Amino acid sequence: MKVTEKQLKARVTELNLGILKETTFGIKVDRGNKGYICSLVYRDQAPPELLLEEGSASEASACIEAVAATHRIFRQSMMGGVEKPEFLTDELFVKKGGERCPRTKCGSRDIIAGWVEKESDGLVQTHRCGKCGLEYTIRYKMEGYDISLHAESSDK
Ligand SMILES: [Zn+2]
Numbered sequence: 001m002k003v004t005e006k007q008l009k010a011r012v013t014e015l016n017l018g019i020l021k022e023t024t025f026g027i028k029v030d031r032g033n034k035g036y037i038c039s040l041v042y043r044d045q046a047p048p049e050l051l052l053e054e055g056s057a058s059e060a061s062a063c064i065e066a067v068a069a070t071h072r073i074f075r076q077s078m079m080g081g082v083e084k085p086e087f088l089t090d091e092l093f094v095k096k097g098g099e100r101c102p103r104t105k106c107g108s109r110d111i112i113a114g115w116v117e118k119e120s121d122g123l124v125q126t127h128r129c130g131k132c133g134l135e136y137t138i139r140y141k142m143e144g145y146d147i148s149l150h151a152e153s154s155d156k
Pocket of ligand 1: 101102103106107108129130131132133134
């Protein structure tokens with residue numbers, strides 16, 4: 001498939017406004033006398049970095065796609081770190097019913113619970129994950145009590 005200059009420029013614009021938008025650089029493609037020139041243009045004052053000189057349209061296209069692919073991989077690994085913190089937030093932990101290990105990579109239900117203990121601001125219960133060995137304490141708030149009807153009737 002033949003790539004036209006128009007297609008190259010459109011692709012560059014798409015990337016610069018898309019996945020490269022939050023980066024410190026953009027891609028630039030120019031058609032020189034002897035062929036295509038591809039460069040990385042930094043948004044700060046850093047000088048542009050020449051990636052390809054006197055290339056054919058398909059070489060220019062490959063060059064642009066390589067930058068896009070590299071960035072995509074880089075971003076995924078970065079986002080992986082951001083999206084998945086090592087431990088669950090309180091909110092997520094509670095949402096999951098507190099039944100799973102709060103280490104996100106583990107999430108095991110194989111939990112060994114300790115005694116419920118009283119602390120100044122509530123109740124705490126130490127837990128230990130049977131899979132990854134993480135030790136953590138769940139904090140509880142006491143809300144009141146209910147009489148167990150079953151227990152009451154068995155007394156009589
Ligand atoms: Zn665990």
